[in-house]
Amino acid sequence: MDVITVTDLAKTYRTPFRRRRVDALKGVSFSVARGEVFGFLGPNGAGKTTTIRCLMGLCGITGGKAEILGAPVPSRAARQRMGFLPEQPYFYDYLTVSELLDLGGRLAGMTAADRRARADQLIVRVGLDHARGLALKKFSKGMLQRAGLALALINDPELVVLDEPMSGLDPIGRKEVRDLILEERDAGKTVFFSSHILSDVESLCDRVAICVGGKIRDIGRPRDLVDATTTETEVRLALADDIDAEVVAALAARGARSRRTAGELLLTVAGGVDVDAVLAAAHAAGGKVIAVTPRHETLEDLFLRRVADQAGAREVLR
Amino acid sequence: MTASLFRIWAIALNTFREAARIKVLYAIVVVVVAVNLLAIALGEMSVSQHSRVARDFGIAGISLFGSLTAIFVGIVLLYGEIQKRTIYSIISKPLARWEFVVGKYLGMVLVLTALVGAFAIAMTAVLAYQGVAVSGAVAKALVLAWFEVLTVAAIAVFFSSFSSPFLSGTFALALWAIGRVTPDLRAAIASSESTWIKWVAKGALVIVPDLHVFSISGGDVDGQHVSVNGGFVDWGYVAAAAAHGALWIAALLVLACAIFRKRDFV
Ligand SMILES: Nc1ncnc2c1ncn2[C@@H]1O[C@H](COP(=O)(O)OP(=O)(O)OP(=O)(O)O)[C@@H](O)[C@H]1O
Ligand SMILES: [Mg+2]
Numbered sequence: 001m002d003v004i005t006v007t008d009l010a011k012t013y014r015t016p017f018r019r020r021r022v023d024a025l026k027g028v029s030f031s032v033a034r035g036e037v038f039g040f041l042g043p044n045g046a047g048k049t050t051t052i053r054c055l056m057g058l059c060g061i062t063g064g065k066a067e068i069l070g071a072p073v074p075s076r077a078a079r080q081r082m083g084f085l086p087e088q089p090y091f092y093d094y095l096t097v098s099e100l101l102d103l104g105g106r107l108a109g110m111t112a113a114d115r116r117a118r119a120d121q122l123i124v125r126v127g128l129d130h131a132r133g134l135a136l137k138k139f140s141k142g143m144l145q146r147a148g149l150a151l152a153l154i155n156d157p158e159l160v161v162l163d164e165p166m167s168g169l170d171p172i173g174r175k176e177v178r179d180l181i182l183e184e185r186d187a188g189k190t191v192f193f194s195s196h197i198l199s200d201v202e203s204l205c206d207r208v209a210i211c212v213g214g215k216i217r218d219i220g221r222p223r224d225l226v227d228a229t230t231t232e233t234e235v236r237l238a239l240a241d242d243i244d245a246e247v248v249a250a251l252a253a254r255g256a257r258s259r260r261t262a263g264e265l266l267l268t269v270a271g272g273v274d275v276d277a278v279l280a281a282a283h284a285a286g287g288k289v290i291a292v293t294p295r296h297e298t299l300e301d302l303f304l305r306r307v308a309d310q311a312g313a314r315e316v317l318r
Numbered sequence: 319m320t321a322s323l324f325r326i327w328a329i330a331l332n333t334f335r336e337a338a339r340i341k342v343l344y345a346i347v348v349v350v351v352a353v354n355l356l357a358i359a360l361g362e363m364s365v366s367q368h369s370r371v372a373r374d375f376g377i378a379g380i381s382l383f384g385s386l387t388a389i390f391v392g393i394v395l396l397y398g399e400i401q402k403r404t405i406y407s408i409i410s411k412p413l414a415r416w417e418f419v420v421g422k423y424l425g426m427v428l429v430l431t432a433l434v435g436a437f438a439i440a441m442t443a444v445l446a447y448q449g450v451a452v453s454g455a456v457a458k459a460l461v462l463a464w465f466e467v468l469t470v471a472a473i474a475v476f477f478s479s480f481s482s483p484f485l486s487g488t489f490a491l492a493l494w495a496i497g498r499v500t501p502d503l504r505a506a507i508a509s510s511e512s513t514w515i516k517w518v519a520k521g522a523l524v525i526v527p528d529l530h531v532f533s534i535s536g537g538d539v540d541g542q543h544v545s546v547n548g549g550f551v552d553w554g555y556v557a558a559a560a561a562h563g564a565l566w567i568a569a570l571l572v573l574a575c576a577i578f579r580k581r582d583f584v
Contacts, residue, residue, distance in 0.1 A: 013584065056410045059582035079412040086406035092332065094339035099332075106328035107411035109321055151407055 003069060003159050003190045004032040004055065010063035011050050024050040026214040027064065032192050032207075037185050039201040040194040041299075042211035043307050048194040049087050051211070052163050056084050069159060080108065083157035087164050089148035093137035097128050097147045100136060101154050108155035115154075122150040127176060141168040149180070160184055162193035166200060178204055198300045210303060212310045218302065227297040232256065233275050235267040236290040237282050247285045254278045264290070325413050326421040333425020334432075337391065343433065346387055350437050353379045354444045373450075373546045374535070376441035377459045381533050384434050384467035385494055391429065392474025393486035395422050396574070400583055409583065416575035419479065423571055426471050434464045455550035459535055462556060465563040466532035470494055472567040473527065479574040480581070496522055497529035501537065527566040531559045 011025040025047045032038045042048050053059045054066055057074025069078040091100055098119055105115030123129055126146040131139065139147060145168045152160060165181075166174045174197070181191050181204055195201050201208055202222050209219040218225050235255070239248065241263060248265065252258035255267030255278070265287070269278055279289055337343065354376055396419065399405040409418060438460050442452055473493050477486035496503070503519040510516055530537075535546045544550050 013582075053584065056406075058406060058409065059584055060580075076412050076414060079410060082410075084407065084410040086403065086410075088403070089407060090403045091407065092336050092404055094336050095332070099335070103328060103332050104407070104411060107325055107408070107413050109324065109412070148407065155411075 001034050002031040002067075003034050003036075004030075004038075004192060005067045006030055006051070006055070006064070007066075008064035009051065009054060009061060009066055011047075011054055011059070012062045013050075024214055025054070025062075028211065028214070028216055029064075030209050030216055030219055032190060034190055035185065035188055036206045037181060037191045037204055038193075039205035039208040040192065040211065041196075041198070041201060041208055041303060042194075046211045047214040048211055049163055050214075052084075052087075052161060052194065055161065080155070081157055082159045082161065083152035083155065085145075085148045085152040085160075085162040085165055088141075088167070089144055089151075091136045091144070091147065091151075094135050096133060096135060097123060097139075097150065098132060100147060101150055104151045104154040110155065118154055118156070119150075122153055125180070126150045127173070142170060142173055145169055146173070149177070153184075157189070159190045159192065162191070164195055165193050166195055166197050174200065198298070198303060202299045208299070210306055212306050217306045217309075222299055226299060226302050229271070229296070230294040231271050231297060232295050233269045233271075234291070234293040234295060235269055235275065235278060235282070236292075237265045237267065237287040238263060238290050239265055239285075239287050243286065251278075251282060251285060251287070254281065322414070322417055326417050326424060329408075329413075329418055329421025330424035330428060333395075333422050334428040337425070337429040338432075343387065343391075343429070346383055347433065347436050347440075350379050350383050351440045353383075354440050373445070373456060373459075376437075376444065377456070377463060377533075377535060377546060380434060380437040380441070380460070381463045381466055384430060384437065384463060385470040387433060388426070388430055388467050388471035389474045389487060389490045389494065391426060392471045393478050393483045393490060395426060395475050396478040396578065397481070397483055397486065398478075400581075405583055415579050419475075419575045419578050420571060423472065423475050423567075423574075426475065427468060430467050430471055431464070434460070434467055453546070455546045458550060458553065458556050459546045462532040462534075462559055465560050466529055469527055469529065469532075469563040469566050472570040476570040476574045479577045493526050494529065496526045498533065500526075500528045500530040527570075528562070531562055 007029050009025050009028040010023075013022040013024055014020070028047065028051055040048050040051070050059075054061045055068060055073055057079070061073070066073045068075065069081055071078045095103070101119035101122065102115050105118065110118070123132065126149050128143065128146050128150070131143060136144070136147065145165070149162075149165065152162065162181075165177050169177060178200060181193070184191050205222060207219065207221055208225065210217045210225075237251070248260065251265060252260070252267065254269065254273070256270040256273075257268040259266045267278065269275055275292065279292070282289060356375070360375070399408075399422075405418075409415065441456075445452055445456070470490070474486060474490040477489045481489070500523060503523055506519045507516050507523075510519070534544055534551065537544065539551055539555065542549070
């Protein structure tokens with residue numbers, strides 16, 4: 001069963017006096033299955049936040065269709081079973097995080113006892129236990145992000161939608177959010193999130209979509225999207241200090257690229273070249289192999305290629 | 319239905335909590351108390367009239383400062399939520415947009431009621447100090463001032479549903495000023511030579527809430543001079559004025575909800 005279904009979604013922003021139009025989404029289609037962790041990628045201004053705003057009913061849609069938990073947006077019934085963390089969240093200045101969570105719980109129709117228990121548990125889970133007495137106005141960016149995460153989870157939602165949940169977090173915070181997303185998935189929940197941190201996306205997501213210029217360019221499992229064949233191999237060698245310069249030059253010539261640092265040589269061997277032969281030659285020259293790393297295309301490479309395609313297309317149009 | 323009321327109440331309570339921590343509101347209370355003290359001083363000067371001055375000053379102060387507070391809190395009530403992005407996390411909860419608008423207004427009603435209450439207590443204290451009993455007329459005038467403040471708040475909230483605080487403030491102050499001089503508008507219609515002025519005045523009477531009905535002390539009602547210090551209106555008049563205010567509040571909130579429902583929060 002699909003939890004989110006988006007078909008040909010279009011959104012045009014208009015400035016108040018209709019002088020300027022921005023086509024932010026030009027026919028976006030994808031669906032998210034129950035129990036999936038789904039990553040939504042794209043460069044700045046691609047339309048990620050716009051898609052999420054449309055899904056959350058924060059803004060009207062110009063064309064196409066969007067359904068959440070079986071109901072067309074905006075649906076109050078669907079929001080009952082869903083949690084949302086906006087991009088760069090901001091809350092009421094003078095509330096504490098407990099008061100904020102209490103408000104969220106009330107709006108979700110929870111009983112007082114449930115609200116208190118759930119809020120207490122979440123405050124610890126997002127690492128804000130030390131800031132219970134502090135007004136939200138005095139929270140740092142990362143702390144606000146954590147408070148927002150807790151607020152999104154207050155009603156134990158089936159579907160969690162997060163707009164850049166890792167932004168503004170320190171490395172520990174990022175790991176905590178990764179763990180949190182995995183915990184949600186293990187509890188059978190669906191997580192949909194946008195992000196710029198490709199390594200996180202690659203390791204966390206069951207499926208990803210790449211959005212560029214208001215359109216979906218790629219969608220699928222991370223390892224199906226990227227080319228898994230080895231593109232090149234990195235060979236790191238330790239060389240003796242008194243080694244003959246000509247021997248080094250001969251070794252270096254075996255790589256497509258090479259770089260010499262103090263006592264070391266880094267060779268990048270093109271795919272298709274016999275790496276064993278390179279290693280044997282290094283051995284013969286008295287070098288020691290430190291590391292051999294086969295390189296595949298990563299999500300980052302794909303991402304950069306898609307963005308470059310888009311920039312190229314713009315050049316041609318111009 | 320009860321679930322809906324529960325959510326509206328949650329928003330109202332939150333709005334009150336936030337406002338209760340805005341320090342400027344306390345400054346306003348201090349100013350009003352200062353005005354009352356000034357009233358004592360002036361009353362002492364005009365020996366025979368001190369109770370009159372204290373009452374007039376007290377009621378006028380409540381009406382003036384209450385209305386100004388209503389405008390300054392009201393114009394940021396909805397717009398501020400969008401601008402500060404606080405609305406995103408709230409409206410994504412299972413809450414209808416109209417419930418949000420009504421809840422915010424209700425929260426403001428709580429704030430303004432507390433404020434008018436504080437003013438009233440200050441005024442009563444001043445009157446008691448001077449040995450003047452709080453008459454039924456003063457109680458009626460207080461209820462009228464309270465409804466005036468709530469109506470002005472609805473005007474400000476209505477504008478806040480679609481325009482920036484600066485524009486909302488300008489519009490709300492204009493409506494408030496025009497709404498208080500409705501007898502002059504009627505006089506203009508009756509006496510003016512220019513049909514143009516007549517039409518403008520008639521139009522204004524239709525679209526501007528009549529706020530004069532709430533501050534009648536010192537003026538005429540049905541050809542009779544009324545004053546908090548002498549013959550004043552009866553409770554029937556107060557009820558009718560309150561109903562007039564409630565209708566305007568309902569109409570303005572319905573409009574605000576309709577506008578807010580269509581808005582993109584970006
Ligand atoms: N309120 C708005 N009015 C007009 N145009 C807007 C508005 N908000 C966004 N846009 C435009 O819509 C496009 C998509 O923006 P969006 O915020 O969805 O991007 P994004 O993918 O979330 O980017 P980022 O990674 O920077 O968060 C951009 O071209 C942006 O200029
Ligand atoms: Mg964004």
